[in-house]
Amino acid sequence: MSPFTGSAARTSDWKHLRVEYADGVATVTLARPEKLNALTFGAYADLRDLLAELSRERAVRALVLAGEGRGFCSGGDVDEIIGATLSMDTAQLLDFNRMTGQVVRAVRECPFPVIAAVHGAAAGAGAVLALAADFRIADPTARFAFLFTRVGLSGGDMGAAYLLPRVVGLGHATRLLMLGEPVRAPEAERIGLISELTDEGRVDETAHTLARRLADGPALAYAQTKALLTAELDMPLATAVELDASTQALLMNGEDYAEFHEAFKEKRPPKWRGR
Secondary structure, three states, X not given: OOOOOOOOOOOOOXXXXXXXXXXXXXXXXXXXXXXXXXXXXXXXXXXXXXXXXXXXXOOOOEEEEEEOOOOOEOOEOHHHHHHHHOOOOHHHHHHHHHXXXXXXXXXXXXXXXXXXXXXXXXXXXXXXXXXXXXXXXXXXXXXXXXXXXXXXXXXXXXXXXXXXXXXHOHHHHHHHHHHOOOXXXXXXXXXXXXXXXXXOOOHHHHHHHHHHHHHOOOHHHHHHHHHHHHHHHHOOHHHHHHHHHHXXXXXXXXXXXXXXHHXXXXXXXXXXXXX
């Protein structure tokens, strides 16, 4: 995302999220525990705008996305979204669905790693938000469910039909998106849907430990790795290796690459600057 801004001022007033910062790590918490962190129109818009703002500022080097209370996120609020969409016309519905897709694009395109810390339910849009993250840390209570066909909609919502086959393979993705059946943590680990399975109650701690490791690392290298992983999903090999070559040539002119060499010679850890 571009670091250039227009006239709009930065805000710290995120009405639908709780946002905290600590030495380059942002923690974004979905904070409607009484509704299992169900998403509203405002929550989607805040996530979209927050990720764009953090991407422009370049001060955040890792982000943890978590849910307060008994679960990660139960998806779109049945009353506030599903009920409301029944009275919308096609243009309004298209605007809404494009917005939800913009959130997923923002997660995939922001220049820092995103870690989903999943406990309890990650359902519907909540499952796709976790899917879009770079890492999914889950504890044994976690269960993922792509529920869109259960409400009469396509399972390919918010980019799920693009992302899920690339994470778990076409066979598993077909089953999960068509049937909408829940996948509990042990199976999610077996099919590659989660990155790490923790002990119960330790998902936030583990996610923040990983975030700290990433934030202390070579931020520019991580950003370019994430960008290439996304960009090269649909490229032929010749195009991909040319993009790799161009990226590496640029990074080899960077401060972090030179810093590694100096640190190696001096037998000390590198001091990564993200440049």
